[in-house]
Amino acid sequence: MNDARRPPGPKGIRANARAALALVTEPCRPLDELSARYGPTFAVGLGPLRLVVVGDPEHVREVLGTDLDAFRWRRVFRNLAMVVGRGSMLVSDGEEHRRRRALVQPGFARRRLDSWVPLVVAETDRLIDETVGHRSAEPVDVDLYELTRVLVRRVVVRVLFGQELGSRADEIGELLEPAMSYAGQPVLRQLPHPFPFTKRAEARAARRAVDRLLDEELARCRADHDPAATDLLSALVGADDGLSDAEVRDQVVTLIAAGYDTTTAAVAWLLVRAVATPGVWSRLRAEADEKLDLDVENVDADAFSELGWSGAVVREALRLHPPGAFAPRELTRALGVGPYQLRRGTLVMWSPYLMGRDAGSWAHPLEFRPERFEGRSSSDARSDLAWAPFGRGPRSCIGFALAQMEMTLIPSRLAQRLDIESTESAIPAPTGMVVSRPTGGVAARLRNRAGEARAPVPDVGSDPVVPG
Ligand code: HEM
Helix, strand or coil: CCCHHHCCCCCCHHHHHHHHHHHCCCHHHHHHHHHHHHHCCCEEECCCCCEEEEEEHHHHHHHHHHHHHHHCCCCCCCCCCCHHHCCCHHHHHHHHHHHHHHHHHHHHHHHHHHHHHHHHHHHHHHHHHHHCCCCCCCEEEEHHHHHHHHHHHHHHHHHHHHHHCCHHHHHHHHHHHHHHHCCCHHHHHHHCCCCCCCCCHHHHHHHHHHHHHHHHHHHHHHHHHCCCCCCCHHHHHCCCCCCCCHHHHHHHHHHHHHHHHHHHHHHHHHHHHHHHHHCCHHHHHHHHHHHHHCHHCCCCHHHHHHHHHHHHHHHHHHHHHCCCCCCCEECCCCEEEEEEEEECCEEEEEHHHHHHCCCCCCCHHHHHHHHHHCCCHHHHHHHHHCCCCCCCHHHHHCCCCHHHHHHHHHHHCCCCCCEEEEECCCCCCCCCCCCCCCCCCEEEEEEEECCCCCCCCCCCCCCCCCCC
């Protein structure tokens, strides 16, 4: 490649190797440092491990707007395939990807999404009742990250399987845990090897156990298929000319794996910021008091759509802390991006994290200011371009509406029912290669909102959470 058309980046073997290794281990800090030095679009690595980070909003627009045939994912996600399966849309390319994604898409139709609103609020109520108790004014010290994880897991399992299997949410979540923590490890730890008693072997065993459970559910779902059911599994099974059983299993595991740690991290970051930024929590509470009935029976999709301030808080949290700091795709041909020419085979890592912190797009980019998303006008086009935590186009996040719903409703309900105080003075640093989450969790003290008590929600059958 003509050097003038290669993106800027470190020079020399050692500097390149160091930068590439840092990026694929703990990406956020190296992203900050390398972009400060070389600009938001830069190249690192040598030989077969060459990657180009694309963080300039205009360049990202070009990448995400390019025909999908210019990229492939199967090779990039080959380690993940062991967990999500070879039939997963996440690891598919071309026509196979298009077909699998199109068959899953109706599962996220408006009718289904609307039916999940009361479910998310009911699960939040249940967690509050289990954790703080119904009447106690005593404070409880917890890790909000771990609590959010339990909550998101319960929601995703109920959304996927409906009420019946949803009552086994904790059991299923625990079954899947080894597979999910394997997928989140730094890339170098995932190198294929056949040894038993390792995380890789545990992940394989976990996937087999999940498959057995899914086979039972599939048989049940096919035997008494209800076209009015709103769970995702019914949608996957109900499609004419649809997915094979193996493909259904792979999409179910994909949706859990792609939606679990991401949404947990997103809610956790939002809570960190909303509790730490003066005025944000009290405004969430005031809005929830006005729009969300305390009786979950009266909560519906209309109430959700009226939570405008909460929506602004969600967008701001995703701008500053997108759970995926970057997302990979490999070039199948040469591609011009801005002034640069990228070679075939280059790993392109487009970065919502860098765009969300781009000083040319956002005033005071490192400050948490949800007001910036209120009353937006067409002059905000530059920042709209720089906000893409879910990606854009035919490979964008298929679960974004569910994720935004959880991010909106969970904190609103918590604010409505609890006083939350952070027990840490600083905003935690991010950690995690695949999903960036707050280091050390989110230590907080919870108590029932002063002077409030409410009736418990009915138990849907799983074990209580022990506050950590
Ligand atoms: C805040 C939470 C979430 C964030 C920030 C997020 C972000 C993303 C991003 C950045 C991509 C890749 C886009 C690309 O590479 O171009 C993606 C893909 C995907 N996400 Fe999410 N996601 C979230 C939650 C969810 C949930 C809840 C689900 C499912 C229930 C889900 C399912 C998927 C799937 C299946 C894909 C692959 C789509 C495809 O290959 O066509 N995600 N997500």
